[in-house]
Amino acid sequence: MAIIYSGSSKEIHIFNNQISYIIQILDNGELGNLYYGGKISHKDDFSYLLQGGHRSLAVYTKERDYFMSPQYTKMEYPCTGTGDFREPAYELRQQNGSRTVCMKYAGHEIYKGKKKLEGLPATYTESPEEAETIEITLMDELLHLECILSYTIFRDYPAIARNVRFVNKGEESVALERVLSASIDLPDADYEMVSLAGAWARERHVKVRKIEQGV
Secondary structure (H helix, E strand, C coil), X not given: CEXXXXXXXXXXXXXXXXXXXXXXXXXXXXXXXXXXXXXXXXXXXXXXXXXCCCCCCCCXXXXXXXXXXXXXXXXXXXCCCCCCCCCCCEEEXXXXXXXXXXXXXXXXXXXXXXXXXXXXXXXXXXXXHHEEEEEEEEEECCCCEEEEEEEEEECCCCCEEEEEEEEECCXXXXXXXXXXXXXXXXXXXXXXXXXXXXXXXXXXXXXXXXXXXXX
């Protein structure tokens, strides 16, 4: 179990003996997702996993650079107003009515264990050695708004616990209209989703359905 930040490639590798999760700080300061799946051996550069390429009618944010498009690259925590037309992980409204936001990487902290979530049910550890957590801070410098993404990898389980919090350090109020704990861009494939339905005394009815287009 470990969380490793590679400064040369600006990548974060979260892994244990069963799974790996890899994040890259992109050239524009946003976060991209490189990999989520079975464990892979650590190395300092996984940038070859970044998906991109020249596509017709796609949005590109750097002049004469036709590889990375926010419209097709797997984004870690996507927002509106940056050229990504997929479902955003969060939406907000400023006092002037604008919904545009530009969250960029501002730093991170790695520590043992998992912090308690105030006022919310959450997973926990009996001792700090059972898990490791990274908190990634994103910042919109114009709004003075922080977004802290928390990832906890457990020593004994193939699972990552995630939570998100926003901190408004500006003088104007901001209305949060949508905030998801996580967002995962999946490559096009034939997936099934497993969920648990039921009610009191008849819990945990396993439901399996295909993932298709729609909300």
